[in-house]
Amino acid sequence: MTAAKAKIVIGCTIILAIVLTAIFAPLVAPHDPYQQQVILRLKPPFWMTGGSLRFPLGTDSYGRDILSRLIFGSRLSILVGVASVVLSMLIGTTAGVLAGYVGGKTEEVIMRTVDAQTAFPDVLLAILFVAALGGSFLNLIVVLGISGWMVYARIMFGLTRSLRERPFVEAAVSFGGRSGYIMLRHILPQLVPVLTVVATLQVGQMILQEAALSFLGLGVPPPAATWGNILAEGRDRLFLAPWIANSAGIAIVVLVLTINIFGNGLREWLDPKS
Amino acid sequence: MLGYLWRRLRYLPVSLLLVLFVTFSVLRLTGNPVDIYLDMNRTPEQVEALTQKLHLDQPLIVQFGIYLRDVLKGDFGESLQFGVPALEVVLDRLGNTLELVAVALGLAVILGIAGGAVAALRRDRLADIVISFLAVLGQSMPSFWLGILLIQLFALRLGWLPTSGQGGLSHIVLPALTLAAYLIPNFILITRTGVIETSNEQFVVTARAKGIPPARVMLVHVLPNTLNPILSFLGLQLGKLIGGSIITESIFAWPGIGRLMVSSIFQRDIPVVIAAICIMCVAIVLANLLVDVALSMLDPRIREA
Amino acid sequence: MTSARANIAEGQPADDRLLSVRDLKVTFLSRHGTAPAVKGVDFDLARGTVLAVVGESGCGKSATAMSLMHLLPRRSARIEGRMLLRGRDIGALPEREMNDVRGKQMAMIFQEPMTSLNPLLTIGYQLREPMRYHLGLGREATQRRAIELLEMVGIPAAEQIMRGYPHQLSGGMRQRVMIAIALSCDPDLLIADEPTTALDVTIQSQIIELLRQIQRRTGMSVIIITHDLGVVSEFADEVIVMYAGRIVESGSVDEVLEGPRHPYTRGLLASIPDIDDEGERLQTIPGNVPNPLSRISGCSFHPRCVRKTEQCEQAVPDLTAIDATSLRQVACFHPYLPAREL
Numbered sequence: 001m002t003a004a005k006a007k008i009v010i011g012c013t014i015i016l017a018i019v020l021t022a023i024f025a026p027l028v029a030p031h032d033p034y035q036q037q038v039i040l041r042l043k044p045p046f047w048m049t050g051g052s053l054r055f056p057l058g059t060d061s062y063g064r065d066i067l068s069r070l071i072f073g074s075r076l077s078i079l080v081g082v083a084s085v086v087l088s089m090l091i092g093t094t095a096g097v098l099a100g101y102v103g104g105k106t107e108e109v110i111m112r113t114v115d116a117q118t119a120f121p122d123v124l125l126a127i128l129f130v131a132a133l134g135g136s137f138l139n140l141i142v143v144l145g146i147s148g149w150m151v152y153a154r155i156m157f158g159l160t161r162s163l164r165e166r167p168f169v170e171a172a173v174s175f176g177g178r179s180g181y182i183m184l185r186h187i188l189p190q191l192v193p194v195l196t197v198v199a200t201l202q203v204g205q206m207i208l209q210e211a212a213l214s215f216l217g218l219g220v221p222p223p224a225a226t227w228g229n230i231l232a233e234g235r236d237r238l239f240l241a242p243w244i245a246n247s248a249g250i251a252i253v254v255l256v257l258t259i260n261i262f263g264n265g266l267r268e269w270l271d272p273k274s
Numbered sequence: 275m276l277g278y279l280w281r282r283l284r285y286l287p288v289s290l291l292l293v294l295f296v297t298f299s300v301l302r303l304t305g306n307p308v309d310i311y312l313d314m315n316r317t318p319e320q321v322e323a324l325t326q327k328l329h330l331d332q333p334l335i336v337q338f339g340i341y342l343r344d345v346l347k348g349d350f351g352e353s354l355q356f357g358v359p360a361l362e363v364v365l366d367r368l369g370n371t372l373e374l375v376a377v378a379l380g381l382a383v384i385l386g387i388a389g390g391a392v393a394a395l396r397r398d399r400l401a402d403i404v405i406s407f408l409a410v411l412g413q414s415m416p417s418f419w420l421g422i423l424l425i426q427l428f429a430l431r432l433g434w435l436p437t438s439g440q441g442g443l444s445h446i447v448l449p450a451l452t453l454a455a456y457l458i459p460n461f462i463l464i465t466r467t468g469v470i471e472t473s474n475e476q477f478v479v480t481a482r483a484k485g486i487p488p489a490r491v492m493l494v495h496v497l498p499n500t501l502n503p504i505l506s507f508l509g510l511q512l513g514k515l516i517g518g519s520i521i522t523e524s525i526f527a528w529p530g531i532g533r534l535m536v537s538s539i540f541q542r543d544i545p546v547v548i549a550a551i552c553i554m555c556v557a558i559v560l561a562n563l564l565v566d567v568a569l570s571m572l573d574p575r576i577r578e579a
Numbered sequence: 580m581t582s583a584r585a586n587i588a589e590g591q592p593a594d595d596r597l598l599s600v601r602d603l604k605v606t607f608l609s610r611h612g613t614a615p616a617v618k619g620v621d622f623d624l625a626r627g628t629v630l631a632v633v634g635e636s637g638c639g640k641s642a643t644a645m646s647l648m649h650l651l652p653r654r655s656a657r658i659e660g661r662m663l664l665r666g667r668d669i670g671a672l673p674e675r676e677m678n679d680v681r682g683k684q685m686a687m688i689f690q691e692p693m694t695s696l697n698p699l700l701t702i703g704y705q706l707r708e709p710m711r712y713h714l715g716l717g718r719e720a721t722q723r724r725a726i727e728l729l730e731m732v733g734i735p736a737a738e739q740i741m742r743g744y745p746h747q748l749s750g751g752m753r754q755r756v757m758i759a760i761a762l763s764c765d766p767d768l769l770i771a772d773e774p775t776t777a778l779d780v781t782i783q784s785q786i787i788e789l790l791r792q793i794q795r796r797t798g799m800s801v802i803i804i805t806h807d808l809g810v811v812s813e814f815a816d817e818v819i820v821m822y823a824g825r826i827v828e829s830g831s832v833d834e835v836l837e838g839p840r841h842p843y844t845r846g847l848l849a850s851i852p853d854i855d856d857e858g859e860r861l862q863t864i865p866g867n868v869p870n871p872l873s874r875i876s877g878c879s880f881h882p883r884c885v886r887k888t889e890q891c892e893q894a895v896p897d898l899t900a901i902d903a904t905s906l907r908q909v910a911c912f913h914p915y916l917p918a919r920e921l
């Protein structure tokens with residue numbers, strides 16, 4: 001088995017495990033993630049003194065079970081990751097293919113916008129957005145979607161442009177295919193492999209972004225159990241209860257690392273040159 | 275040269291205008307300035323005075339126009355938090371952010387390029403596997419968590435370094451490392467790919483055929499040609515760098531623009547927010563310009579384009 | 580398995596032979612398996628001789644040349660056999676000593692002049708680089724010699740070109756620069772790997788003419804790899820025909836081109852379109868050049884050969900001498916006989 005296939009298989013397995021955990025969260029999690037029991041606050045994980053298997057990863061400042069919060073939080077992280085990728089992929093691919101195929105002024109405008117927005121820090125965009133409209137699940141997805149479309153636009157633009165010159169496109173034009181039709185039926189299918197790889201890797205990036213925004217207080221507001229929120233809460237208790245932040249951190253790393261390995265494996269498999 | 279600068283900079287005023295307008299509108303529209311500037315015990319006269327001062331009775335466009343006029347004079351308004359001109363507040367902290375960014379960038383470039391080059395040279399051997407894995411791990415990690423980990427280890431456990439604030443050399447180490455961590459993994463991977471691909475180029479074979487020792491081939495022929503994608507990549511990462519600096523400054527309480535901006539947003543200190551965003555935009559454009567200039571100095575083909 | 584020629588040649592005085600290659604094997608290792616590109620090649624090169632290596636893509640001629648210079652990546656190419664340059668075994672040399680040989684005693688020019696030069700460095704720098712390193716010459720000396728070299732290869736306004744960059748030159752000019760670089764340290768042997776393939780036809784003949792003049796003047800030996808038989812007849816003294824990693828025929832250019840014995844060589848020559856042929860179909864050799872990864876039993880050419888018999892499917896024919904001088908050799912069980920079977 002090649003390295004690429006190994007990455008795909010291992011990545012897929014772990015991701016599947018995490019996704020299943022997320023789906024069956026109520027069955028898997030030992031406690032209610034929102035249940036506060038102040039008496040039981042700041043309990044350490046079971047391998048430290050004072051900890052117990054009742055709360056395997058310890059509790060936070062409100063006495064909530066961290067493991068359960070992590071498990072339920074995975075739902076939010078995964079949903080936000082996937083939804084924002086779908087949104088940005090739609091926007092970006094449309095923009096990129098349009099710019100690449102139609103060219104001219106359209107291309108100018110679109111690619112300039114790509115350049116301009118790429119230079120603009122997405123954190124700032126998020127700050128403005130949230131300051132204006134408040135933090136919520138939907139807003140988070142929209143913000144992330146809007147901040148991420150440029151990647152797709154760039155790549156799809158380059159690909160479409162090179163594909164446009166290919167003989168099979170010329171052939172389609174010569175027997176009367178309309179632009180929209182050509183873009184949809186001929187060009188889009190060629191883009192699917194690259195798109196898949198990019199989108200996969202971007203899910204990981206979006207999850208990281210979500211964590212960052214939540215960390216700054218710009219994500220889904222507490223008491224939502226997003227991993228970013230847990231990290232943020234943990235930051236204030238670093239000295240007393242490092243396990244809060246660390247468990248969230250490790251959870252994020254595990255998921256994103258797996259996604260990256262899977263995505264890289266996908267890319268190597270589809271294009272052995274890399 | 276002048277023409278070149280003009281071409282690069284001519285979009286700046288338009289972009290700035292747009293950013294200004296969006297920011298201004300968003301902030302003006304989403305929070306009643308009366309509530310922000312005046313407290314609960316305000317008198318009708320105070321409200322009237324404020325309305326006059328901020329032209330709150332005028333349509334948004336007019337408000338913006340007036341504001342713009344002031345901005346062009348360098349007057350962004352007075353900071354709510356500090357009571358001094360907003361621009362002053364921002365410029366005071368600009369130096370701190372630049373310092374942090376410069377050190378972080380330096381670290382990232384050195385570690386990233388060196389790491390990538392080593393990984394490429396020892397391709398598929400242990401060093402490469404380790405370095406590449408660390409790079410992918412770095413890409414998967416929320417950098418601010420790395421910062422938190424570093425605090426835990428070096429500040430809390432070992433007590434070697436301070437947890438926050440600005441001061442001497444010891445204060446800048448952790449923040450700079452954390453910020454550099456945003457860039458290093460990608461630098462490593464880009465350099466690695468770049469070196470591998472460049473090494474397969476025909477002119478590298480030519481250089482080897484000339485009998486040039488491998489070290490020279492790497493230094494003189496391979497690395498300079500790899501700098502092109504690396505520099506281009508750097509240009510794209512500048513926005514991320516700024517975003518990262520915002521977060522890093524927050525974690526380490528580093529007195530820079532980023533931290534200022536976050537607190538100002540939550541405090542609704544609109545003049546400071548707008549001033550800070552403007553300065554950041556200008557900085558980003560200038561930085562991109564610098565990167566382009568560096569690229570053209572490096573590559574004669576670009577110089578003539 | 581050494582050829583008859585080699586056996587007799589062993590007895591020749593070593594002076595005459597600049598290069599001696601015995602049983603050279605090059606195997607490429609990839610994730611799809613091992614691909615033997617060169618399967619046991621023997622040849623000698625005397626001083627002042629121009630040897631052409633002919634064959635289609637994939638026959639192993641480039642691999643042979645690159646392995647002489649040790650330019651194949653160590654991790655993916657396995658090289659076996661002996662290569663003696665002036666009696667010295669260059670196959671076993673450590674890398675550092677090989678660097679002294681490359682560029683100084685042996686030089687090479689390549690097929691793609693457009694990408695053969697570093698785009699970021701001036702022509703002058705790249706031209707002076709080997710001289711600085713191998714000959715230890717100072718700035719002035721290298722500058723002078725570089726200009727001389729540029730003029731020798733027919734580049735006008737040498738001083739200006741020295742300060743210029745590769746992207747400012749055309750393909751033909753860049754190839755001339757490559758030749759100048761190759762000659763800069765007075766090599767005994769120049770290896771030219773399809774130097775004209777990527778150039779326009781008119782430029783091609785200019786470059787070949789240039790190489791010929793230089794060879795005459797300096798007396799250096801040349802190995803020229805090409806699939807253009809016209810170049811072979813114009814420029815080379817001896818020729819080796821390769822197919823699927825083996826030499827199938829060798830000898831002096833006149834003899835081989837006028838009286839080819841191996842069916843493959845025949846096919847190659849017959850497929851050159853003749854302007855006097857009227858309206859006939861172009862002659863081709865049926866089938867395709869085998870993929871290096873595939874294994875063919877016996878003679879590699881037999882699937883495409885009109886003269887094949889069962890013997891050809893089972894055994895690999897050795898390269899054997901046809902005449903007394905043993906310079907003329909063919910690897911075939913049923914070679915064509917001279918004149919009679921034309």
